[in-house]
Amino acid sequence: MRGFLEAWREALEGLPVGEFALSDRVDCVLLKGLVGQALRQLAREERQSAEMETLVPFAGDLIALEEQRRELGDVDPPAVAERLVCSP
Numbered sequence: 626m627r628g629f630l631e632a633w634r635e636a637l638e639g640l641p642v643g644e645f646a647l648s649d650r651v652d653c654v655l656l657k658g659l660v661g662q663a664l665r666q667l668a669r670e671e672r673q674s675a676e677m678e679t680l681v682p683f684a685g686d687l688i689a690l691e692e693q694r695r696e697l698g699d700v701d702p703p704a705v706a707e708r709l710v711c712s713p
Contacts, residue, residue, distance in 0.1 A: 627667055633660050683709065 637657050642650050677684060686708055693700065 627664070630660055630664050630667065634664070 634657070637653060637660065640653060642653050645653065674684070690700075690705060690708075
C-alpha cells in the first residue's frame with residue numbers, strides 16, 4: 626500500500642498544476658491532501674503494529690491467514706492449526 630500511495634504522491638508532484646483550470650487545481654490539491662493523509666495513517670498503523678508485536682507475536686500469522694481467507698485461497702486446516710500452535 627505504501628508503494629501505491631508513494632507512486633501517487635510522486636505522480637501528483639510531477640503534474641503541471643499551474644496550467645490547470647481552477648477547479649482542476651483544487652481537485653489536485655485535495656487529492657494530494659488525501660494521499661498525504663493516507664500515508665500518515667499508514668505510518669501510524671505501522672507504528673502501532675510494531676508496538677503490539679511484542680504483546681501479540683502471532684498477529685502476523687493471523688493477519689496472513691485472514692488475508693488468505695479473504696482472497697478465497699485454498700486453506701489446509703491441519704496446516705493452519707499447526708501454524709497457529711507453533712507460533713511463538
